[in-house]
Amino acid sequence: MIRYKITFAYDGTNFSGFQIQPHKRTIEQTLKTIVNRMAKNPDPAISIIGSGRTDAGVHALNQVAHFDFPYHIPEQSMVRALNSQLPLDIIVKKAEIVSNEFHARYNAHRKRYRYRVTQGEFVDPFKRNYTAHFKYPVDIAHMNRAAQDLVGTHDFTSFVASGSQAKSNIRTIYEAKVYYEDHDHEVIFEFVGNGFLYNQVRIMVALLLEIGSGQRPVDDVQRVLAARDRQEARMTAPASGLYLVNVDYGGNN
Amino acid sequence: MIRYKITFAYDGTNFSGFQIQPHKRTIEQTLKTIVNRMAKNPDPAISIIGSGRTDAGVHALNQVAHFDFPYHIPEQSMVRALNSQLPLDIIVKKAEIVSNEFHARYNAHRKRYRYRVTQGEFVDPFKRNYTAHFKYPVDIAHMNRAAQDLVGTHDFTSFVASGSQAKSNIRTIYEAKVYYEDHDHEVIFEFVGNGFLYNQVRIMVALLLEIGSGQRPVDDVQRVLAARDRQEARMTAPASGLYLVNVDYGGNN
Numbered sequence: 451m452i453r454y455k456i457t458f459a460y461d462g463t464n465f466s467g468f469q470i471q472p473h474k475r476t477i478e479q480t481l482k483t484i485v486n487r488m489a490k491n492p493d494p495a496i497s498i499i500g501s502g503r504t505d506a507g508v509h510a511l512n513q514v515a516h517f518d519f520p521y522h523i524p525e526q527s528m529v530r531a532l533n534s535q536l537p538l539d540i541i542v543k544k545a546e547i548v549s550n551e552f553h554a555r556y557n558a559h560r561k562r563y564r565y566r567v568t569q570g571e572f573v574d575p576f577k578r579n580y581t582a583h584f585k586y587p588v589d590i591a592h593m594n595r596a597a598q599d600l601v602g603t604h605d606f607t608s609f610v611a612s613g614s615q616a617k618s619n620i621r622t623i624y625e626a627k628v629y630y631e632d633h634d635h636e637v638i639f640e641f642v643g644n645g646f647l648y649n650q651v652r653i654m655v656a657l658l659l660e661i662g663s664g665q666r667p668v669d670d671v672q673r674v675l676a677a678r679d680r681q682e683a684r685m686t687a688p689a690s691g692l693y694l695v696n697v698d699y700g701g702n703n
Numbered sequence: 704m705i706r707y708k709i710t711f712a713y714d715g716t717n718f719s720g721f722q723i724q725p726h727k728r729t730i731e732q733t734l735k736t737i738v739n740r741m742a743k744n745p746d747p748a749i750s751i752i753g754s755g756r757t758d759a760g761v762h763a764l765n766q767v768a769h770f771d772f773p774y775h776i777p778e779q780s781m782v783r784a785l786n787s788q789l790p791l792d793i794i795v796k797k798a799e800i801v802s803n804e805f806h807a808r809y810n811a812h813r814k815r816y817r818y819r820v821t822q823g824e825f826v827d828p829f830k831r832n833y834t835a836h837f838k839y840p841v842d843i844a845h846m847n848r849a850a851q852d853l854v855g856t857h858d859f860t861s862f863v864a865s866g867s868q869a870k871s872n873i874r875t876i877y878e879a880k881v882y883y884e885d886h887d888h889e890v891i892f893e894f895v896g897n898g899f900l901y902n903q904v905r906i907m908v909a910l911l912l913e914i915g916s917g918q919r920p921v922d923d924v925q926r927v928l929a930a931r932d933r934q935e936a937r938m939t940a941p942a943s944g945l946y947l948v949n950v951d952y953g954g955n956n
Contacts, residue, residue: 461829508731538832541826543825574712575714576833580829
């Protein structure tokens with residue numbers, strides 16, 4: 451078997467998330483069906499191992515997965531073969547033949563997530579599925595300062611949704627920033643971490659927006675982290691604004 | 704009755720165009736249902752008169768329509784009332800109380816259309832419904848020069864789709880331009896005219912793309928116009944790239 455690492459983008463709007471679920475349109479199922487058809491339906495079926503799940507409505511610019519294919523296809527031909535069969539809301543950008551030691555989930559060192567927020571009176575109909583709308587004015591500098599309190603190794607129990615199956619809620623955030631993107635008139639949140647808990651990014655964004663709009667003090671992140679209590683963070687920002695930007699394997703593929 | 708002029712945007716992706724058709728989701732029907740519900744279902748029903756139709760999948764940034772409402776609602780309240788009931792793919796940006804002489808279709812002086820084209824190897828999944836993809840390299844300067852041959856008053860018989868009900872195919876184009884938009888990496892076509900025939904913009908764009916990619920000579924627009932024959936222009940660019948940018952009433956509202 452030859453192991454392929456693929457890097458791909460998807461518009462999550464019309465998917466019920468990454469992970470296979472019965473009778474749902476998911477990214478994993480869509481890829482799995484095509485890869486198995488290309489391999490002439492082997493038994494056992496080829497599995498698609500993603501770097502991690504994304505929820506319904508969440509997007510990816512450079513998601514990564516691996517699978518084991520029964521015969522050799524040149525990398526560029528694999529890209530073309532997949533894209534010729536994939537629906538238009540998924541695109542494979544790169545395919546690489548990698549060592550059988552490579553694992554898309556276990557080898558992931560860092561992930562970068564971006565969250566896009568629009569402001570103003572109207573929800574732009576062209577952005578309804580690609581951003582979240584927050585109507586209150588926000589102080590970007592306050593949010594950016596508060597975001598720095600998330601950087602480091604912390605117990606993120608206050609920032610995990612119920613339903614998480616993680617054994618530990620300790621994660622490291624290497625980078626957090628909040629800035630205004632002039633061209634698109636959007637507030638952007640970016641986080642780089644060694645992994646994120648279920649809904650963690652969306653809960654962090656919701657908390658920072660409450661800080662930015664003056665509903666919470668600027669130093670509230672420290673208090674919420676210390677509380678280790680999901681009730682403290684309360685809100686979860688919508689899926690539509692969230693993008694998995696990339697997965698870094700630290701040269702390990 | 705009080706006449707309201709409304710200016711609104713829509714993402715045309717999930718609509719079967721502007722005009723009412725049985726059992727189809729259209730912009731006209733969506734607005735009509737809400738306006739009549741607000742007016743407590745008057746008999747006869749209130750009609751929505753648009754500046755003109757747009758096809759399935761075509762978008763609008765500032766479409767205009769008028770309707771006659773049985774009682775007075777302040778303009779800002781009309782905006783809010785409509786938006787609170789409209790689906791997220793239509794947004795009313797402005798409502799104005801206008802003279803009963805105002806007519807959204809008959810008084811339209813000029814319309815501006817924009818067409819967005821993406822290039823490159825991959826179709827960006829986030830742009831699949833909002834641009835058209837053209838894979839061959841194009842010469843922007845050639846297309847822009849050719850576009851100038853469309854400016855002026857011409858018989859556009861070569862640029863009208865079958866099914867047009869226009870009495871005359873003579874129209875005036877005031878402005879035509881083709882340029883590269885750096886931030887989004889897109890080729891943009893813009894046309895301002897006193898009116899456009901059925902599919903005219905999409906046929907003009909397809910012809911210009913054939914010129915830009917060297918499939919036709921740069922001066923071919925002149926020959927095609929003179930031929931007055933739809934077979935000469937051949938292709939129609941996809942609906943997804945087309946935007947009605949605005950409708951100019953020349954101060955006449």
